Amino acid sequence: MTSTSLRPPVAPLPEPKGYPLVGNALDYRLHPLDFYTHCAELGDMVRLRFGKHPVYFVNHPDLIKSVLVTHGACFMGRAAGRESRFFDPLFGHGLAVSEGTFWRRMRRLVQPVFQRQHLAAYGDIAVTLAQAELATWPRAQWLGIRDRTTRLTRKIVAKICFGEAGITHFTSINTVLDAALAEYDHRDRNWLLYLLPEHFPTPSNRRYQQAAKDLDVLLYDLIATQRRTQADDGSMLTQLLQVQDDTGAGMSDREIRDELVNVVIGHDTLSDVLGWAWWQMAQHPEVEAQLVAEWQTVLNGRSPTLADLPQLTYTERVITETLRLYPLAWVTGRVCTQACEIDGHPIHPGENVVMCQWVTHYDPRFFDQPHEFNPDRWAPETAKHLPPYAYYPFGGGARACIGRGLTMMETVLLLAEIGQRFCLHPFPHQTITPHPGPSFSLRPQPALQMELLSR
Numbered sequence: 263m264t265s266t267s268l269r270p271p272v273a274p275l276p277e278p279k280g281y282p283l284v285g286n287a288l289d290y291r292l293h294p295l296d297f298y299t300h301c302a303e304l305g306d307m308v309r310l311r312f313g314k315h316p317v318y319f320v321n322h323p324d325l326i327k328s329v330l331v332t333h334g335a336c337f338m339g340r341a342a343g344r345e346s347r348f349f350d351p352l353f354g355h356g357l358a359v360s361e362g363t364f365w366r367r368m369r370r371l372v373q374p375v376f377q378r379q380h381l382a383a384y385g386d387i388a389v390t391l392a393q394a395e396l397a398t399w400p401r402a403q404w405l406g407i408r409d410r411t412t413r414l415t416r417k418i419v420a421k422i423c424f425g426e427a428g429i430t431h432f433t434s435i436n437t438v439l440d441a442a443l444a445e446y447d448h449r450d451r452n453w454l455l456y457l458l459p460e461h462f463p464t465p466s467n468r469r470y471q472q473a474a475k476d477l478d479v480l481l482y483d484l485i486a487t488q489r490r491t492q493a494d495d496g497s498m499l500t501q502l503l504q505v506q507d508d509t510g511a512g513m514s515d516r517e518i519r520d521e522l523v524n525v526v527i528g529h530d531t532l533s534d535v536l537g538w539a540w541w542q543m544a545q546h547p548e549v550e551a552q553l554v555a556e557w558q559t560v561l562n563g564r565s566p567t568l569a570d571l572p573q574l575t576y577t578e579r580v581i582t583e584t585l586r587l588y589p590l591a592w593v594t595g596r597v598c599t600q601a602c603e604i605d606g607h608p609i610h611p612g613e614n615v616v617m618c619q620w621v622t623h624y625d626p627r628f629f630d631q632p633h634e635f636n637p638d639r640w641a642p643e644t645a646k647h648l649p650p651y652a653y654y655p656f657g658g659g660a661r662a663c664i665g666r667g668l669t670m671m672e673t674v675l676l677l678a679e680i681g682q683r684f685c686l687h688p689f690p691h692q693t694i695t696p697h698p699g700p701s702f703s704l705r706p707q708p709a710l711q712m713e714l715l716s717r
């Protein structure tokens with residue numbers, strides 16, 4: 263079922279009930295997914311209040327396109343403020359958190375390392391490391407699958423970013439990342455901490471600052487070694503050391519460090535994509551059977567490569583559908599920098615607009631039986647009726663995810679490589695729900711326990 267027609271603009275915009283002073287912030291904080299789902303029932307554009315500022319929530323694909331693409335130049339990604347200063351020690355000024363001319367320059371410099379000609383090498387790294395890592399997973403025991411897949415995807419990204427040095431220093435990189443991200447999660451779970459200044463020396467903040475410093479020491483050392491040796495190992499680091507802008511200027515160590523941290527942290531999402539795909543395969547044996555049949559026909563037991571992707575169509579549909587039901591970047595925000603109108607409603611500089619992938623991906627106007635896991639809805643004949651921006655797990659417009667191609671390639675290859683050799687059975691009678699975590703994550707809760715059996 264598809265529709266692109268907008269309801270007539272409602273004036274004034276509907277508003278969910280809120281509380282004095284905090285407005286809707288409390289409901290949002292307590293149950294973010296339910297909150298946005300409820301708000302979407304009020305209309306395609308809804309006025310929210312987080313504190314004293316209005317926030318516009320748009321949830322029709324045409325309006326989402328209007329914000330991300332048509333009026334994209336009137337918005338920036340995030341407001342400078344206390345929260346963004348908290349991210350600085352970790353993310354620095356990487357693409358995901360920078361703006362304006364600085365962002366434009368960096369996007370142009372970094373984009374080439376994600377181009378197709380490099381994906382084959384990244385894909386080979388993923389498959390080879392998966393084979394090695396899988397050999398260490400115990401059989402016929404319950405495993406916390408996220409810990410295992412995160413270790414695997416971290417190893418893959420360490421090698422993609424730093425070549426062999428990424429593997430040599432993997433344990434240190436992994437340990438400091440875990441330490442930094444644990445404090446990041448801690449802040450998200452204990453949101454009263456947001457009331458304190460971002461550098462207030464709580465024990466958690468001190469651990470966070472220390473982990474970020476340790477990460478800097480490691481990464482600047484890797485960058486310095488690579489600058490000195492100039493070994494051409496095809497890693498992202500090597501490529502970033504060689505890129506130049508129109509004036510012939512290259513990237514500074516700081517810029518390279520920031521971009522690589524963004525890549526490494528962005529890449530962490532892949533472990534949850536795989537976890538959710540396995541969870542859905544376990545609920546749908548018919549999907550698993552169709553996957554196995556595709557792998558037998560296309561691969562017949564050999565490992566997949568980039569060249570197999572055009573034939574692994576059903577595997578790709580499974581990943582696409584997984585990202586519909588579990589859009590890890592479940593919400594996207596913009597801050598208005600230049601006055602514009604969205605659906606006839608004026609938006610002023612400083613005001614926020616928010617879009618929620620979680621809500622749009624479950625909208626019955628665009629997806630039949632939206633709660634059903636149905637990879638066949640992505641068959642070209644059906645998918646072509648879908649309006650643009652009814653499905654947008656990777657965002658859109660100028661700031662669309664730079665890692666989209668890498669994510670799709672790698673998750674399809676990993677699902678095929680691992681799935682050909684092993685079945686993953688979830689712990690019986692688990693009830694798993696998606697839990698929106700900090701930044702890009704919609705994690706299974708409780709953590710998925712699975713058993714690995716040879717196929």
Ligand code: HEM
Pocket residue numbers: 339357358359369524525526528529530531532535589590591594595654655656657658660661662663664665666668669702
């Ligand atoms: C399932 C996996 C992923 C999802 C769902 C996802 C989603 C997104 C979304 C929605 C955006 C746009 C944010 C916005 O509009 O404000 C984005 C941006 C970005 N993503 Fe991803 N991403 C994924 C994987 C990755 C990977 C693997 C990398 C790195 C290798 C990556 C790096 C980035 C970067 C650097 C940006 C900022 C781009 C810019 O502003 O120029 N992402 N991602």
